[in-house]
Amino acid sequence: MHAIVAAGGDxxxxxxxxxxxxxxxxxxxxxxxxxxxxxxxxxxxxVGDLDSVMPADLERARDLGARxxxxxxxxxxxxxxxxxxxxxxxxxxxxxxxxxxxGRLDHLVGGLHLLAAxxxxxxxxxxxxxxxxxxxxxxxxxxxxxxxSIVTLLAVGGSAAGVTTDxxxxxxxxxxxxxxSTRGVSNExxxxxxxxxxxxxxxxxxxxTGGR
Numbered sequence: 001m002h003a004i005v006a007a008g009g010d011x012x013x014x015x016x017x018x019x020x021x022x023x024x025x026x027x028x029x030x031x032x033x034x035x036x037x038x039x040x041x042x043x044x045x046x047v048g049d050l051d052s053v054m055p056a057d058l059e060r061a062r063d064l065g066a067r068x069x070x071x072x073x074x075x076x077x078x079x080x081x082x083x084x085x086x087x088x089x090x091x092x093x094x095x096x097x098x099x100x101x102x103g104r105l106d107h108l109v110g111g112l113h114l115l116a117a118x119x120x121x122x123x124x125x126x127x128x129x130x131x132x133x134x135x136x137x138x139x140x141x142x143x144x145x146x147x148x149s150i151v152t153l154l155a156v157g158g159s160a161a162g163v164t165t166d167x168x169x170x171x172x173x174x175x176x177x178x179x180x181s182t183r184g185v186s187n188e189x190x191x192x193x194x195x196x197x198x199x200x201x202x203x204x205x206x207x208x209t210g211g212r
Contacts, residue, residue: 003096005028006035006097007100008080025087026045037057043066078114080100094126098127131212134206145212149212151188152205153184155201157179160201160203162197167191177203
């Protein structure tokens with residue numbers, strides 16, 4: 001099952017608007033509801049403390065039959081984390097997070113680390129943050145990108161071992177990337193699709209221009 005999770009913060013970059021956003025489940029994390037409507041989608045669930053969602057958007061969601069799950073403002077998880085936990089519980093296998101930039105640096109950094117959490121490893125997660133596409137890789141992923149476009153590999157949550165790539169200018173062959181290293185920054189696509197594999201650990205595969 002494919003779920004779209006719309007986070008609050010920055011609206012989806014215009015470069016993504018020609019894309020089709022078909023999904024089996026659409027979940028808005030608080031003010032991410034505005035992004036859902038901007039994409040012409042119908043929300044199934046709105047989740048969060050609802051401190052930043054526009055009242056008119058929330059009323060529209062109710063009228064469309066969306067389920068509203070309100071949490072206290074004093075909570076230990078962001079609205080995005082609540083949304084990811086929800087879609088995992090409902091059986092999502094692939095997730096596209098839109099509006100993942102968050103609008104604030106702490107939200108962006110925290111959100112990227114959140115996406116890489118082992119708790120979500122049962123799901124294939126891709127996030128659209130500004131013009132960038134971020135793919136979380138716990139094992140192996142086949143990705144697309146224009147020849148010559150930039151690809152960065154970053155280990156998160158600790159070192160990533162057994163990193164192997166195919167279709168990138170600087171090849172990794174059973175390498176180890178440390179979470180504090182910039183070795184994986186600014187690689188280039190030489191063939192599409194290209195593959196990224198990791199044996200242990202987690203990688204964020206960042207395409208700053210979305211593969212364009």
